Amino acid sequence: MPVSGPAADSAAGPGAADFLPLSRAEMEARGWDALDVLLVTGDAYVDHPAFGAALLGRWLEAHGLRVGIVAQPRWDTPTDVARLGRPRLFAGVTAGALDSLLAHYTAFRKRRRDDAYTPGGRAGARPNRAVIVYSGLLRQAFPGLPIVLGGIEASMRRAAHYDFWDDNLRRSVLLDSKADVLVYGMGERAALEIARRLQSDPRTARRPDSAAARELLRGIPGTAWWHGAAARPDAAAAQPLPSYEDIQADPRRLMAATLMIEQQALRHSPALCQSCEGRTVLFAPPPPPLTTAEMDALYALPFQRRPHPAYREPIPAAEMIRFSITSHRGCAGGCSFCALALHQGRQVQSRSAASILAEAAALTRDPAWRGSVTDVGGPTANMWGAVCAGRWETCRRASCLFPELCRRFRLEQTQAIRLLRNLAALPGVKHVRSASGVRHDLALGSVEYVRALVAEFVGGQLKLAPEHSAPRVLRLMRKPDFAVFERFLNLFETECRRSGRELYVVPYLISAFPGCTDEDMRRLAAWLGRRGWSPQQVQCFIPTPGTVASAMFYGGIAEDGAPIFVARSDAARLRQHRLLLNAVKRTGSRRHEQPRPAVAD
Numbered sequence: 001m002p003v004s005g006p007a008a009d010s011a012a013g014p015g016a017a018d019f020l021p022l023s024r025a026e027m028e029a030r031g032w033d034a035l036d037v038l039l040v041t042g043d044a045y046v047d048h049p050a051f052g053a054a055l056l057g058r059w060l061e062a063h064g065l066r067v068g069i070v071a072q073p074r075w076d077t078p079t080d081v082a083r084l085g086r087p088r089l090f091a092g093v094t095a096g097a098l099d100s101l102l103a104h105y106t107a108f109r110k111r112r113r114d115d116a117y118t119p120g121g122r123a124g125a126r127p128n129r130a131v132i133v134y135s136g137l138l139r140q141a142f143p144g145l146p147i148v149l150g151g152i153e154a155s156m157r158r159a160a161h162y163d164f165w166d167d168n169l170r171r172s173v174l175l176d177s178k179a180d181v182l183v184y185g186m187g188e189r190a191a192l193e194i195a196r197r198l199q200s201d202p203r204t205a206r207r208p209d210s211a212a213a214r215e216l217l218r219g220i221p222g223t224a225w226w227h228g229a230a231a232r233p234d235a236a237a238a239q240p241l242p243s244y245e246d247i248q249a250d251p252r253r254l255m256a257a258t259l260m261i262e263q264q265a266l267r268h269s270p271a272l273c274q275s276c277e278g279r280t281v282l283f284a285p286p287p288p289p290l291t292t293a294e295m296d297a298l299y300a301l302p303f304q305r306r307p308h309p310a311y312r313e314p315i316p317a318a319e320m321i322r323f324s325i326t327s328h329r330g331c332a333g334g335c336s337f338c339a340l341a342l343h344q345g346r347q348v349q350s351r352s353a354a355s356i357l358a359e360a361a362a363l364t365r366d367p368a369w370r371g372s373v374t375d376v377g378g379p380t381a382n383m384w385g386a387v388c389a390g391r392w393e394t395c396r397r398a399s400c401l402f403p404e405l406c407r408r409f410r411l412e413q414t415q416a417i418r419l420l421r422n423l424a425a426l427p428g429v430k431h432v433r434s435a436s437g438v439r440h441d442l443a444l445g446s447v448e449y450v451r452a453l454v455a456e457f458v459g460g461q462l463k464l465a466p467e468h469s470a471p472r473v474l475r476l477m478r479k480p481d482f483a484v485f486e487r488f489l490n491l492f493e494t495e496c497r498r499s500g501r502e503l504y505v506v507p508y509l510i511s512a513f514p515g516c517t518d519e520d521m522r523r524l525a526a527w528l529g530r531r532g533w534s535p536q537q538v539q540c541f542i543p544t545p546g547t548v549a550s551a552m553f554y555g556g557i558a559e560d561g562a563p564i565f566v567a568r569s570d571a572a573r574l575r576q577h578r579l580l581l582n583a584v585k586r587t588g589s590r591r592h593e594q595p596r597p598a599v600a601d
């Protein structure tokens with residue numbers, strides 16, 4: 001059932017003028033009769049850089065564009081997406097911070113009851129396949145308006161992909177949504193270029209229309225576009241992926257397509273194309289990563305760091321991040337199940353220490369400030385400042401850390417400690433916490449880093465992601481050997497004794513990963529039992545769209561094409577999951593029990 005978001009055309013409440021407009025009244029208060037860009041999102045509008053619509057909206061606003069947001073619109077009628085009027089240039093569509101199917105269903109396809117990105121934390125504020133549904137509504141509301149997809153749902157579904165919820169292969173979401181262009185990855189550069197081209201071309205400057213826009217917007221770095229059956233020079237110049245029909249005929253072909261898309265996302269590589277039912281989808285290479293100066297400028301935009309005042313109930317995700325700081329984006333880890341490197345890139349893009357310190361100083365002036373910076377991090381806490389000393393543009397490795405640390409990977413973890421200490425020394429700051437997951441193989445490279453983390457910056461629990469203990473499974477995941485995790489635990493425990501602090505490790509574990517057998521799960525459970533651990537962060541593997549691990553699940557093969565065992569049915573997956581949970585329960589230990597429930601239920 002659709003539910004309504006904030007009341008349409010709600011009067012501008014206190015502080016509303018400091019946010020991007022959510023209503024006609026707020027547009028009119030700014031003296032705007034029309035927007036340049038309308039953003040439609042499946043999340044509530046929280047004006048914080050961790051929310052994609054806010055980040056992109058503020059970025060476009062900083063480049064002189066009039067941007068408004070329709071957040072969590074009704075989807076039984078186009079009137080809600082139309083409430084700010086037809087924008088002059090284009091409408092951007094995102095499902096929100098998560099793929100809408102992942103947001104709605106557990107690993108065993110049960111409906112979730114909550115949604116952290118919605119007022120009151122209630123589920124049901126966005127439709128399944130949100131980008132397709134929102135695009136359809138926009139087509140009805142504004143015929144001919146260029147529609148641009150973005151965000152994680154669109155990004156990871158940009159080519160033919162396995163859909164766990166349909167248990168089937170799906171076409172590119174660009175074709176299913178009938179949108180004009182898709183922005184993959186972090187969209188700042190691509191979205192700005194789209195706006196500039198539409199603004200500056202005489203064919204579209206007055207009233208852009210979908211067909212002309214599709215011509216004009218081809219080839220922008222970081223985008224995908226499509227065209228019909230007629231042969232086109234851009235497709236002739238692109239490297240062909242296995243087609244949708246090829247993959248349907250032989251699911252193992254999804255692996256080849258996924259690895260080619262991954263390579264394109266990680267380095268400078270040629271355009272790709274994929275044919276599907278007589279049409280062709282093309283994928284331009286990604287734009288260059290943001291520089292430190294650009295990252296600093298982005299995070300210095302006038303974010304209010306809180307939900308728009310139209311909301312009456314708290315939004316759990318906004319509460320969680322209100323006093324946290326994003327220090328970097330991108331991940332060099334390249335884990336095969338993770339969408340992050342594919343979305344944010346392998347190159348770590350870090351903010352400067354000065355920019356992070358300025359943000360922390362601003363946090364201390366918030367009336368709700370209680371003295372704690374709750375997190376300083378990114379996808380992986382200890383990758384801030386990491387750089388490639390080689391030529392990443394031509395590097396074919398999917399991971400800088402696996403199967404072994406690349407000798408060109410440079411990371412000075414003592415810099416991170418200096419940063420955390422400088423943050424802690426700011427007036428009004430009582431605590432600084434590092435709550436993002438730590439990459440334990442990297443942390444082992446600096447005893448000084450682990451010592452400082454333990455003594456000063458871990459609040460009680462340290463999140464680590466060994467994910468499994470079986471060597472074969474870890475290789476399929478592109479994770480370090482389990483012995484590395486055990487070495488880290490020894491160091492961690494030594495440092496806990498040295499500092500006199502009682503801290504716990506929160507190990508994140510995955511059951512039913514492709515290649516994992518029941519016996520592998522029993523061995524992992526036995527290891528946990530020997531340590532007397534009762535971890536609650538056990539996630540049953542979900543083959544999310546577009547990852548290498550999902551290609552393993554769908555095709556039943558490893559990256560090298562070798563056949564692997566896959567626990568495919570829900571019954572087989574649940575059995576693996578229970579093997580771990582039940583064995584852990586039998587230990588009767590409450591040590592290391594975590595406060596959050598298991599993700600899969």
Ligand code: SF4
Pocket residue numbers: 332387388389390391392395396397399400401406407408409410
């Ligand atoms: S050369 Fe090494 S550090 Fe640079 S991108 Fe490749 S793997 Fe990473």
